[in-house]
Amino acid sequence: LTDKPLKQVLGKPDTSGRLVKWSVELGEYDVKFEARPAIKSQVLADFVGDNTPMECMEENPSESKRESWKLSVDGSSYTTGSGAGVLLVSPSGWTLEYALRFGFKATNNEAEWEALIAGLTIVKHLEVQRIEASSDSQLVVGLAGGEYEPREDSMAKYLSHFQNLKSTFEILRVTKIPRAENARADQLSKLATGGELEKNQAVLIDYLDRPTISGVDVMDVDLPQEPNWMTPFINWLRDAILPEDPAEARKLVYRANRFQLRDKILYKRSFSFPWLRCLPPLEADYALREVHEGVCGNHTGRRTLSHKLLRQGYYWPTLHQDAVDLVRRCDKCQRNANISRRPSQPLTSITAPWPFAQWGMDFVGPLPMAKG
Structure with missing residues (x-):
């Protein structure tokens, strides 16, 4: 057919x-x-x-919800490096082995915390609500259960991060087990610190460049921006507020036809490009420097720089003039530019107001006597 x-x-x-x-x-x-x-x-x-296989269908949803996943974690710290091992077992017997190598120096307690947080992060992405975690670290289990109080700042930050993850689960229990019962997680942590980690094809491998708590100190503060060239357009498109001056209001309504506000971001319609994202002065200066002298920048000229920013999808009213000013102020552009042969000052020619107004005379002599 x-x-x-x-x-x-x-x-x-x-x-x-x-x-x-x-x-x-x-x-x-x-x-x-x-x-x-x-x-x-x-x-x-x-x-x-x-043709739907019946074994893939859940037989008893109430029983599966009551069952919990089992998570075994262990961390190791040596002079050659630090790492963590994670072993996750589902109620049906499905097993996930995970080795994590650290790109920073960590103590044994910090490695244990990193292993627990990495395991809980994996479980969170799998949308598991009931989890039983086990570790052979008495300090981590005591801090997680509330039996101990953190004395170091790093332990306090790890505990705060753990409590934030704990709130996303329905049931989370952390228990202490002997080291002999945590042998597989201990092997994975030692594998993460070994030299032949890349050759192993049966274990999921990942690298952690910096500690998990390093981003906790960064606070995202939404500071109110000062009024800029985008403020009148946003006020008109979002709140229908016009300037008090009738002439300015008429001009704003006419120009706003080429602008559009989507998800609190202002865009401008272009003739030959898609919608251009409008940038405030601080973001415009960053985008200008990044394109000119960033990782992929090659210190292009002013005209090429402005056109490249348009092709990248950005716009602000003084785009071309800002590109000209940046190229003129760029130290590397001035040092490696072609040497100008023009005079430093414009040349002025001396002209006479009327013919024979100036006479020139030269004296030559004494001349030798000629024969004949």
Whole structure:
């Protein structure tokens, strides 16, 4: 069954080239071409219902919800490096082994905390609500259970991060187990600090460049921005507020037809490019310097710089003039630019107001006497 005209194509006597070869190859078989009829939706529904494996369906949802996943973590710290091992087992027996290598120096307690946080992060992405975590670190289990109080700042930050993760689970229990019962997680942590980690193909491997608590000290403060060139357009498009001056209000309404506000971001319609994102002065200066002298910047000229920013999808009214000023102030552009041969000051020619207004005379002598 097909909806392609294969019967007409292969049945023509004037077929040539590759079609002839296919016609000869298919000629030995009893092939019948029939037009494919319309497929009814009920047929598809019956097909899906008949071929769905029953073992993939959940037998008893109430029992699976009551069961918990088991998480075993362990961290190790050596002079050669630090790492962590995570072993996750589902109620059905599915196992996930995870080795984490640290790109920074960490103590044994910090490695234990990193292992627990990494395991809980994986469980959170799997949308598991019930988890039983086990560790062989008495300090980590005591701090997580509230039996101990943190004395160091790093332990307090790890505990705060753990409590934030704990609030996302329905049930989370952290228990202490002997080291002998945590052998597989301990092997994974030692594997993470070994030299042949990249050759292992059976374990998930990841690298942690910096501690998890390093980003806790950064506070994102949404400071109110000073009024800039975008403020009148945003006030008009969002709140329908116009300036008090009638002339300015009329001009703003006319110019606002080329602007649009989407998700609190102002965009401008372009003639030959897609919608351009409007930037305030601080972001515009950063984008200008990044394109000119950033990682991929090659200190282009002023005209190329402004056009490149437009192609990247940015806009502000003084884009071209800011590009000119930046190229003029750039130290590397001035040092490596071509040497100008023009005079430092413009040349002025001396002209006479009327003919023979100035006379020049030169004295030569005494001249030698000639013979003859």
